Amino acid sequence: MSIASAARVVIDLDVPGPTISxxxxxxxxxxxxxxxxxxxxxxxxxxxxxxxxxxxxxxxxxxxxxxxxxxxxxxxxxxxxxxxxxxxxxxxxxxxxxxxxxxxxxxxxxxxxxxxxxxxxxxxxxxxxxxxxxxxxxxxxxxxxxxxxxxxxxxxxxxxxxxxxxxxxxxxxxxxxxxxxxxxxxxxxxxxxxxxxxxxxxxxxxxxxxxxxxxxxxxxxxxxxxxxxxxxxxxxxxxxxxxxxxxxxxxxxxxxxxxxxxxxxxxxxxxxxxxxxxxxxxxxxxxxxxxxxxxxxxxxxxxxxxxxxxxxxxxxxxxxxxxxxxxxxxxxxxxxxxxxxxxxxxxxxxxxxxxxxxxxxxxxxxxxxxxxxxxxxxxxxxxxxxxxxxxDAVSVPVHVVEQPAPYELDGERMELVSASASVKDGRALISISNLDPVASLDVVLDLRGAEIREPSGRLLTASKPQAYNTVGEPGAVAPVRLRVEPEPRGLRVTLPPHSFATVSSAI
Missing domain, CATH: 3.20.20.80 (Glycosidases)
Incomplete structure (x- = not known):
């Protein structure tokens, strides 16, 4: 694993977008x-x-x-x-x-x-x-x-x-x-x-x-x-x-x-x-x-x-x-x-x-x-x-304002961070992926427009991108708890390489 990269994701919790059917x-x-x-x-x-x-x-x-x-x-x-x-x-x-x-x-x-x-x-x-x-x-x-x-x-x-x-x-x-x-x-x-x-x-x-x-x-x-x-x-x-x-x-x-x-x-x-x-x-x-x-x-x-x-x-x-x-x-x-x-x-x-x-x-x-x-x-x-x-939640704007430089292959660019967010029934749900297969990612979730309470996180990752589940090993790739830390702008999480996470919080 290479040294961790950093990202900052701005989420406007008080700016409603279209409903996510x-x-x-x-x-x-x-x-x-x-x-x-x-x-x-x-x-x-x-x-x-x-x-x-x-x-x-x-x-x-x-x-x-x-x-x-x-x-x-x-x-x-x-x-x-x-x-x-x-x-x-x-x-x-x-x-x-x-x-x-x-x-x-x-x-x-x-x-x-x-x-x-x-x-x-x-x-x-x-x-x-x-x-x-x-x-x-x-x-x-x-x-x-x-x-x-x-x-x-x-x-x-x-x-x-x-x-x-x-x-x-x-x-x-x-x-x-x-x-x-x-x-x-x-x-x-x-x-x-x-x-x-x-x-x-x-x-x-x-x-x-x-x-x-x-x-x-x-x-x-x-x-x-x-x-x-x-x-x-x-x-x-x-x-x-x-x-x-x-x-x-x-x-x-x-x-x-x-x-x-x-x-x-x-x-x-x-x-x-x-x-x-x-x-x-x-x-x-x-x-x-x-x-x-x-x-x-x-x-x-x-x-x-x-x-x-x-x-x-x-x-x-x-x-x-x-x-x-x-x-x-x-x-x-x-x-x-x-x-x-x-x-x-x-x-x-x-x-x-x-x-x-x-x-x-x-x-x-x-x-x-x-x-x-x-x-x-x-x-x-x-x-x-x-x-x-x-x-059926209301989407809210997400802006990845800081992130690692895109990877380039054969003239095409691959963004290393993907994210979206929504609000429903007094809770916010943020989804974020670290698409980098080799480096971890320290992410600041810059949450604006609402006060967050009791955040929690879940993480899906594996030892390698090729990992999969079998009858004999059904949990080789399965969600685990993700540590979510407070940060002056909102929250901070660290995502391993090739991982997907969700962060949920009352607002």
Whole structure:
């Protein structure tokens, strides 16, 4: 470890900003690898504790995160999923081939009713992603009716025959997925017209109001976002863009290498680490770009921006199915999550939802399970748990006014300090990351505008950025108490290399 660096972070506790929607801490569960089958769902014959086949230790662990929403059934899978194959008696449900992810056969035992039961167990709002790529407008319209309509209708009668009398509340609805790629290889303008059509027939039934989300861009494809905004706005004609769809999405993965050679989740050197953090920090530029395009067509910000797939993407673990996207989750991944959340908090006026990919056993997962009773909380899980006090809190300005010089690699700069803060229910919560992999950081938290009382801190770090948790060593990366000292300007903390911390205080 090298000599400690110093930083000063000014936090204006009395200057309220936009509310940080809890939905920025959303999750994603696709029929991919062992996310659904073997992750969330173990079947009704399993010896593991379950409710209707839903694995209860997974539910318990996720309830501790207070997860706000869950996106399902995809992803790319959504555009080959036909919902009517996943309802009714399980013995009568036809099987299908998951052509996107491993060409494995699925029995459709986890379908609409099982997903809605999972959301109820989690206390999470359902985010259902409809099939535009290989489906029909009628199919999607009838799915909305089946889920959300009360009274009497053909789909209501069918739902009741399958054991559910009352309609569900479904607030979030996706109009396809990655229409520029696996969702149909469409041009932006062609998809924009389809999105208008599909969204029109996704009706609001009774008091269920759908928040319709158009499938948006990859990374910084601003032209795609502009095509969607043009499709719902006419710059002064008086049309309310919220009448068609209420949000546009985009996807952004932290891929430090190339798509053909992404690199290992755990076997990496310092240069790989720096490249990863630089790529993760670039999410701020991308969000600013999409926001600027949207502002031109929607200056009142009535249309939301949704990042419904984000996270690290590494090569799969050796010996696992390449189509299952199973990767380990190290301290480096936790820091990618922590700095993403700082960016999300800063852009909470336009960014209304984000969904990490994915919740269990796939990509940057919260939980890893085995076929027996093993359950591992990943380093990323702990970032979500430590940050849950930001849910629906009011963001406040944070200024890193003194910090170590940025690291430079191949002409790109990597900031070594990331921070954000919020206020809710008479408490302030400050999140701060020391992204330097080799040097500790002495931080003065210059707190202005409120008196602080009884501060406390938590720290997430590890012996090295490559550290991760296993069934045999579940606490290799886990939160510990952080010493918080008074300082004339506010508080002082010392952060080890590659660490994430939260400081909470009554105000």
């Amino acid at each position: 809890r939905h920025l801490y959303g999750h994603f569960a696709e029929h991919l690898g062992r996310c659904i089958y073997g992750g969330f769902y173990v079947g009704e014959d399993s010896e593991l504790p379950h409710e209707g086949g839903i694995r209860l230790d997974v539910v318990e662990a996720l309830r501790a995160l207070q997860i706000p929403n869950l996106r399902w059934p995809g992803g790319c899978f959504a555009d080959e999923y036909h919902w009517q194959d996943g309802i009714g008696p399980k013995a009568d449900r036809p099987s299908m081939i998951n052509t996107h992810w491993g060409n494995v056969e699925e029995n459709n035992h986890f379908g609409t009713h099982e997903f809605m039961a999972l959301c109820e167990l989690l206390g999470a709002d359902p985010y259902v992603n409809g099939n535009v790529g290989s489906g029909t407008v009628q199919e999607m319209s009838e799915w909305v009716e089946y889920l959300t309509r009360d009274g009497d209708s053909p789909m209501v009668r069918r739902r009741k025959a399958n054991g559910r009398d009352e309609p569900w509340k479904v607030p979030f609805w996706g109009i396809g997925n990655e229409a520029w790629g696996c969702g149909g290889n469409m041009r932006a303008e062609a998809y924009a017209d389809l999105a208008r059509r599909y969204a029109t027939f996704c009706r609001d039934h009774g008091d269920n109001k759908l928040y319709r989300i158009a499938a948006g861009a990859a990374d910084d494809d601003l032209a795609w976002t502009e095509a969607l905004m043009k499709a719902i706005s006419c710059l002064g004609c008086g049309r309310d863009p919220k009448n068609i769809f209420q949000a546009v999405s985009f996807h952004y993965y932290t891929v430090a290498g190339t798509w053909e050679n992404k690199g290992s989740a755990t076997d990496f050197d310092l240069a790989d680490y720096y490249r990863t953090i630089i790529k993760a920090q670039d999410i701020e530029r991308v969000i600013r770009g999409h926001s600027a395009v949207m502002d031109a067509y929607d200056p009142e910000r009535k249309v939301g921006l949704v990042l419904d797939e984000w996270g690290t993407w590494w090569d799969v673990e050796p010996g696992t199915n390449p189509g299952f996207l199973f990767q380990q989750n190290a301290m480096r991944d936790a820091l990618v999550a922590s700095l993403h959340f700082d960016v999300f908090h800063r852009h909470a006026e336009r960014l209304v939802m984000a969904n990490i990919a994915q919740t269990v056993n796939v990509l940057q997962a919260m939980l890893l399970t085995d076929d027996d009773d093993g359950l591992v909380r990943t380093p990323t899980y702990h970032v979500f748990e430590m940050n849950k006090g930001h849910h």
